[in-house]
Amino acid sequence: MIDLAFVRANLPVVEEKLRARGMDPAVALGDFAAIDRERRDAITQVETLKARRNKLTEEIARLRKSGADASVQTDETRSLKAEVDALEGRATAADERLQAILQTIPNLPQDEVPVGADEHANREEKVWGTKPSFDFTPKPHWEIGEALNILDFNRAAKISGSRFVVHYGAGARLERALANFMLDLHTREHGYTEVLPPYMVNSRSLFGTGQLPKFAEDLFHCDDKGPYISGELQDGDHWLIPTAEVPVTNLLRDETLDESQLPVSFCAYTPCFRSEAGSYGKDVRGMIRQHQFQKVELVKFTTPDKSKGEHETLTRHAETVLERLELPYRRMLLSTGDMGFASSKTYDLEVWLPGQGLYREISSCSNFTDFQARRANIRVRPAGAKKSEYLHTLNGSGLAVGRTYLAILENYQQADGSVRVPAALIPYMNGQTVISKQERV
Numbered sequence: 120m121i122d123l124a125f126v127r128a129n130l131p132v133v134e135e136k137l138r139a140r141g142m143d144p145a146v147a148l149g150d151f152a153a154i155d156r157e158r159r160d161a162i163t164q165v166e167t168l169k170a171r172r173n174k175l176t177e178e179i180a181r182l183r184k185s186g187a188d189a190s191v192q193t194d195e196t197r198s199l200k201a202e203v204d205a206l207e208g209r210a211t212a213a214d215e216r217l218q219a220i221l222q223t224i225p226n227l228p229q230d231e232v233p234v235g236a237d238e239h240a241n242r243e244e245k246v247w248g249t250k251p252s253f254d255f256t257p258k259p260h261w262e263i264g265e266a267l268n269i270l271d272f273n274r275a276a277k278i279s280g281s282r283f284v285v286h287y288g289a290g291a292r293l294e295r296a297l298a299n300f301m302l303d304l305h306t307r308e309h310g311y312t313e314v315l316p317p318y319m320v321n322s323r324s325l326f327g328t329g330q331l332p333k334f335a336e337d338l339f340h341c342d343d344k345g346p347y348i349s350g351e352l353q354d355g356d357h358w359l360i361p362t363a364e365v366p367v368t369n370l371l372r373d374e375t376l377d378e379s380q381l382p383v384s385f386c387a388y389t390p391c392f393r394s395e396a397g398s399y400g401k402d403v404r405g406m407i408r409q410h411q412f413q414k415v416e417l418v419k420f421t422t423p424d425k426s427k428g429e430h431e432t433l434t435r436h437a438e439t440v441l442e443r444l445e446l447p448y449r450r451m452l453l454s455t456g457d458m459g460f461a462s463s464k465t466y467d468l469e470v471w472l473p474g475q476g477l478y479r480e481i482s483s484c485s486n487f488t489d490f491q492a493r494r495a496n497i498r499v500r501p502a503g504a505k506k507s508e509y510l511h512t513l514n515g516s517g518l519a520v521g522r523t524y525l526a527i528l529e530n531y532q533q534a535d536g537s538v539r540v541p542a543a544l545i546p547y548m549n550g551q552t553v554i555s556k557q558e559r560v
Contacts, residue, residue, distance in 0.1 A: 120221050120493040127155055136227040139234045139455040151220055158213035161206045168206070172199045223333060226490040228455045229464045235454035241467070242454070247438070248447030250471050255534045259474035260525035261405035264290060266536050268559040270406075282395060282410045289554045293527070293540075294413065296547035297520050298388045301415040301440055305517055309436045311386035311417065316366035318389060319357040324369040327495030329461035329487075330361060337361065339392045339410075359392035363416035364514045368491060371420060375498040375507050382421040382429055386517065389414065406521050407479065417517040422499055423489065426511035430486040434466045437482045437517045443543045446526050447471040449478055463488045466515075470522065474529040481522045484515030 126133050130152065134144035175196050182189040233242045251257075264270030269290025275283035286294055305311040319341065325331040330338060341357040360366055367385050376383070391414050402408035417436060421429045434450070441448045451467045458465040462485040469478035489509035492498070499510040531539040538554045545552055 120490060121224055121227065122489070122493065123217060123221060126151070126221070126224075133224075133227065137224070139228055139232075140225060141236055141456045142225075147224060149220055151217065154213050154216050154220075158210050158217065161210040161213065165203055165206045165210065168199050168203050172196055172203070175199070222494075225460045226463045226487060228458065229486075231452075232458070232464055233452060233454045234456075236456040237454070238457045240454035241457055242452045243449055244452050244466070245450040246447075247442065247449070248445065248471070250447050251473055251530050253473070253532075253534075257473040257529060257532060259405060260472075260528040263474070263528045263532055263536070263538065264525075267538070267554060267556050269293075269554065269557065271559075272405075279410075282408065284406055284409065287559055288557045289548075289551065292548060292551075293544070293554065294520060294524055296544050297523050297527075298413060298415060300443075300544055300547050301517060301520070302386065302388055304440060304443065305386045305415070305417065305436060309384075309439075311384045314363075314367055314370070314385045314387045316360075316363060316370070316387055316389065318360055318366075318392075320360055320366050320369065321356045322358070324365050324372070324495075325358055327372055328365050328368050328491050329459075329494065330365065333460060337394055339394055360389060361393050362391050362414060362516075363387040363389040364418060367416065367418045368497075368512055368514070369495055371497045372495040373497075375500055376420070376510065377500050378422060378502045381499060381510065382419055382425065385418045387416050387418070388520075389416070406525050409521065412519065412521040414519045414521075415517050417484075417515050419513040420497065421511050421513070422501070423508070423511050426486055426488060426513060429511075430464065430466075430484065430513055433513055433515050433517075434468070434484040437468055437484055437515050440518050440523070441468065441470060441481070444523070444527065444541045445543075446523070446530055446541075448481070453483075459483070459485060461485070461487050461490050463490065468518075470526045472526060472529045474532070479522065479526075481526065482516035482518050485513065487512045487514075 121133070134148070137144045137147050175192050179189040179192045179196070182192065233240050235241070261270065261272065265272070267290070269287050271285040271287065275285045302313055306313050322331055325338070338361055339359040341359065367387050370385070371383070391412055393410060395408055395410060406412070417433055419429050419433055438448070438450070448468050448470045451469060453465040453467055465483055465485040467480045468482040468484070470481040472479050488511050491512045492509040497510055497512070498507040500507040527541060528538055531541065533539060536556065540548050540552050540554065
């Protein structure tokens with residue numbers, strides 16, 4: 120959430136940034152300026168009336184001490200109290216309206232983010248690796264996996280519906296190997312602390328990271344005590360996590376850290392659950408867009424002055440996974456119209472998929488500045504300072520395991536239909552170097 124004081128002091132800047140995101144400031148901000156004036160006017164009047172009431176209280180004390188009649192002053196004091204209560208009510212109501220507006224406003228893009236309406240304005244920052252060449256026509260991963268009997272979309276549809284898959288044998292082992300490889304890399308070499316969080320969270324957690332209330336339709340709600348109501352925490356209020364970002368970021372909700380404790384770096388391997396609302400007809404083949412998939416997530420907490428550097432570091436950590444697996448990729452800086460609601464700057468890592476002849480996003484690495492920290496009330500106390508401030512949060516996939524899996528199938532496929540195992544994964548595959556067709560019931 121954006122700082123109210125910043126919006127008030129920099130309204131033209133905020134309006135310009137919203138336009139860059141493709142939003143109409145008049146619609147997004149509504150009557151912000153008028154409501155803010157009403158709130159401040161009410162507060163000013165309250166302060167004036169309280170000052171008058173304090174003087175009356177002193178006058179009443181003097182009159183009573185001298186035995187004089189203080190009924191006129193007492194009546195005025197009662198009247199002033201009623202006025203103060205009414206004005207404070209107006210100020211509170213105005214503040215709630217301002218907060219409601221701010222909850223719907225996305226984070227403001229950093230100056231270096233390219234301005235554009237959609238992904239076509241994204242900027243290529245880097246290309247790594249050599250695309251594999253084949254002396255045969257490369258196949259997409261769904262054909263490879265089904266031919267090897269390691270992927271089964273039909274039985275998954277039977278037991279769960281569309282946008283699910285079942286892994287068998289070496290395919291299931293490959294998924295597990297990838298997760299273990301990523302976790303070992305990030306914990307042993309990159310300095311992350313592994314976390315195993317709950318896979319269900321409450322509404323406050325989803326509000327803290329920015330999914331609620333705006334993106335409720337993208338989530339799976341456990342209807343154990345009724346629907347989400349006005350951001351309030353209800354008994355039995357559970358949602359399936361869309362990403363480990365949500366529970367891991369909220370580990371520190373309502374906490375204040377000392378500057379000496381930062382940066383904090385967590386990684387977590389969890390399933391992710393997405394309703395894929397609005398994606399009807401998109402990526403219906405294969406494992407690109409599923410209701411359930413697994414991901415290794417990287418989350419960082421840092422001081423405001425270090426967040427830009429930590430963003431670059433986190434992105435390099437995600438890139439290292441692709442480089443160790445020798446998967447060609449590119450880094451894209453997302454435009455203002457393509458980045459997420461809570462992000463101020465996002466790099467997408469896109470892996471090359473020869474079976475489809477295109478790059479696909481495999482990781483989004485974002486700097487949220489203090490946007491999530493304000494919503495989740497996560498603060499840092501700078502060294503030597505008396506007052507705390509909101510820290511900065513960052514996160515990125517390191518990586519999406521399913522998409523890494525399909526990238527391996529497509530990039531390491533061979534003419535006989537088998538798939539070579541990347542060298543970095545062979546120790547995690549019990550020495551297996553090739554995935555060949557297996558028998559399956």
